[in-house]
Amino acid sequence: MSLFATLSRSVALTIILVVTSPMAIAQLEPTEEQRQAAVEIADSLRYGHYAEVSFDEAWSQEAFGRYLDILDGQRAYLLSRDIEPYRHLETDLADTLFDGELDEAFALYNRLNERHTARVEWLLEHLDDDTTFNFDGNERLELDREDAAWAESQRELDALWQKRLKNDALTLALSDQDDEQIVENLRQRYEGQLSRLDQTESEDVFGLIMAAVTSTIDPHTSYLSPRQGESFDIQMSLSLEGIGALLQSDGEYVKVSSLVAGGPAERAGVLEPADRIIGVGQEDGEMVNVIGMRLDNVVDLIRGPKGSVVKLDVVPAQAVDMTRSQTVEITRDTVDLExxxxxxxxxxxxxxxxxxxxxxxxxxxxxxxxxxxxxxxxxxxxxxxxxxxxxxxxxxxxxxxxxxxxxxxxxxxxxxxxxxxxxxxxxxxxxxxxxxxxxxxxxxxxxxxxxxxxxxxxxxxxxxxxxxxxxxxxxxxxxxxxxxxxxxxxxxxxxxxxxxxxxxxxxxxxxxxxxxxxxxxxxxxxxxxxxxxxxxxxxxxxxxxxxxxxxxxxxxxxYRRYGEPERYLDALLSAHQERAAGNPNFRYLERQSALSRELREQNTSVSLNREQRERETQAQEAEQLALENQRRRALGLEELEEWTDARDATALSDNDSEDGNTDEEDATSVERAHVLEAAEVLLDYAHLESTQRFVNR
CATH class of the missing domain: 3.90.226.10 (2-enoyl-CoA Hydratase; Chain A, domain 1)
Structure with a gap:
């Protein structure tokens, strides 16, 4: 019987995880420098932050919960009994912080590291058991477990990871990889995770603890390690050679939060905010899977010398399925004032x-x-x-x-x-x-x-x-x-x-x-x-x-008021809405925005049945493609056969103005539509103001 046929059977038949011995994994401990820094951070937050910070039991509970979210936000590694010995931190984390007592917070990380390491070894063991995949059955995988209860038994987590393993394999199968390629790619992914876990240092753990502490105050307050401080200084001087994109963690994924104006990514037109990066490769190298990788490690992979090319495996923000990724290439460069x-x-x-x-x-x-x-x-x-x-x-x-x-x-x-x-x-x-x-x-x-x-x-x-x-x-x-x-x-x-x-x-x-x-x-x-x-x-x-x-x-x-634009807003809005109703780009933006929200709300789980998964994805992308082609027909543009081609076509039209095209040609661009309509609204406003001045004479 195949591995994935086995995974579809009753949980009762699953192999129970053998937990790695705690002695097999190095136990990380806080340094004296980190203890002192923790006290200084606590004092800075108490006496220097804009907000009035109360380090009471409510704060301790929030910070402890945040730490658990950082360690295991999807409730996929730790058991309820793993957390119980540290529950007292819910009430006295503030005291331990001000005393520089970080040992128990480190101990909780060490427990997570043991569970994580054992789980990845479990995945590798299951890959070696069988290499024939079967994607039949009616199972579905829940995509977001941040509100799930902590598992009471290893059997519960085994059932979850059987589905996750099957989903990892199905995702690769849907990109036309055969069984041998799937096993090899998953083995490289999991071995890479093991290697990164083994390379974790005390400073990494301290950074996680301080992230939990500072992020409960506000999202822009943060601790920077000596290494991160160096990177921050480089970014502020704009001498960093990279792609010009600001990234942030989003669960197990790295998400594009914004693009640097004039940077390589913006000029290339291949990345957008909310895109997720799932792989990074060098020009002549293999693509490295970065799902679950720490943000700073992903950034290190993306950086490189000016003129070199980095390849990114990207899931577009509007994609409804993580299998629908695209490989893009960006030439690294610095961002000049010009x-x-x-x-x-x-x-x-x-x-x-x-x-x-x-x-x-x-x-x-x-x-x-x-x-x-x-x-x-x-x-x-x-x-x-x-x-x-x-x-x-x-x-x-x-x-x-x-x-x-x-x-x-x-x-x-x-x-x-x-x-x-x-x-x-x-x-x-x-x-x-x-x-x-x-x-x-x-x-x-x-x-x-x-x-x-x-x-x-x-x-x-x-x-x-x-x-x-x-x-x-x-x-x-x-x-x-x-x-x-x-x-x-x-x-x-x-x-x-x-x-x-x-x-x-x-x-x-x-x-x-x-x-x-x-x-x-x-x-x-x-x-x-x-x-x-x-x-x-x-x-x-x-x-x-x-x-x-x-x-x-x-x-x-x-202050002095120079005008009263609010007097004309009803007239301006009416004229704008009339134009927008007849503008294919504006209709597309409204409908695509509504559809994207609807699809995200629907996609709380994915099918692990290949045929069902393909049907669901095709149906959802058919809706998106229909909207795009409706826009293109109205503009006299050639229709697309695949929804995944839409971004390339949009990026091309967005860059038309750089090629000397006319406003009429530029109007085919979704982004350009905003500029043209802004000019129309301003012209309406100028005429209304002029008319009012004439009446008042």
Missing amino acids: DQAAQSEVIDIERDGATHRLGVIEIPTFYVDFDAWQAGEDDYRSTTRDVAKEVEKLKRQDVEGIVLDLRNNGGGALQEANSLIGLFIDRGPTVQVRDADGRINLYGDSEAGTLYDGPLGVLVNRLSASASEILAGAIQDYGRGIVMGSQTFGKGTVQTLSDLSHGEIKLTRAKFYRISGASTQNRGVEPDIEFPSLIDPERIGESSLDHALEWDTVQDVQ
Whole structure:
């Protein structure tokens, strides 16, 4: 009888796991340096964090639960009896932290390591038992077990892992691998996991404990080991040679959280936020499976010298099945200031027999050449200076309005956000910053004069964060223009980096508030005119992060209102909705977004029957393909045969403008649709304002 036929039978026939002897695995212990660092971290959180942190029993319970989630979030290794000896940490973890007593937290990790090691050896043993796979039966594998109860017996976990092993094999079988290839690939995967477990060091465990401690306070406060501190410094200097993508852990997977403006990944157009990376390979090397691998190890695999190529096995964000991965290649490079520079274009809109010109300035980040600035050079580069040049260029072309495109702009230098706002107002406050002691500092533009006082729009999306939100919020509060797009990220906190006796701590020390008194934290900036988006706010954004600080308000400040855009919102929204109803790209965005949410809610488990799995996947992808082809037919584009081809086609059309194509050709791009519609809305606004001024004369 085959291995996987056996796995489909009663649990009673399963082989019981033989637990590895504790003596067979090295027992990791905290160092004196780590004990001292733990005390320093606890003091920093108590006395230096923006929020008022109470290290009481409720906190201990939360932190202990978080530690268990980090160790075994899917409840797949530890048994209930493994955890019981450490349950007292639920009430006194705070005390042990302040005393630097980390031994029991390390002991719990050691127990997890024993169970994990034994489980991987169990998987390898089952691979060697038989190499003929059978995917019949009616079993299903639950995909998310984070709310599951801890198993009471090894037999329960054996049943779970029989399904997981079958799913691993089925996933490879669905990518057209034969039995021999499946066994070899799974053996390499599991042996790689064993090797990584064996290489775990004391510093790794300390990092996990401190991650549990800091993440219960807020998602941006964290401990950086000496090694991580080095990497952080490299990233901040933009000299890191890699792909220009920010990654985060998402259960057993590594997820793309955002792309660096002007970076290799963004230029290649092959990665998107919420994509999951399941394999990494070098140009001429084998693909390494990274499911379950620690984030910093995945980052190390992706890094490499400038000009070299890295291969990534990627499951697209919109994929409904983890078997539907794609291999992409990205040439590693550094990110230069020039790659992040503001750029402008003119969009021509035909209405009533007349051509109207609207300017768009893309601002990828808020940058400044600090070295040149500090050296006193007169011609140093900065966002404000570059945008000012683009504004002057657009004014010479007689545009009727300017859109500032802040989509995907994750922030940067606060001083640049302040000075950039100053191009569009005549002096005034721009943002309030409240520190951990409750003191509020007011920042703003102190220079008299306005570079541009015409109709203004701001285009944002879920990846517009921090300084981008300050600018969009200020434009909205001043009544200076129309904000369009989708709700922004909601990153309204400020972090500082401080040295510890061992490592560093990144600590949330302050919070941003708009001049109207509302925080940008958690809620971000709500657009005046909302555009549909494929970025799911439940998966990307501050509100999707555990323990994100809450939205609140402070006292507003005095400022001058420049206009009353809210008077025209009903008319603007009506005109926008009429255009959107006839725009294939907007209809596609609305329907695809709704379908993606629906499919995610449905896919809580996967079938382990090959035919059923294929039917379910094909049915779901058929719905997605039908939506894409409906869009393509409306635009006069060639239809696709496979849904997996949609991303390549979309990326190609998104890059059309770089090839000198016209606005008409650019309109085939989903992303381009937002820019073109933003120009349309701004033109409506300019005409409404002009009409109102004429009436008031």
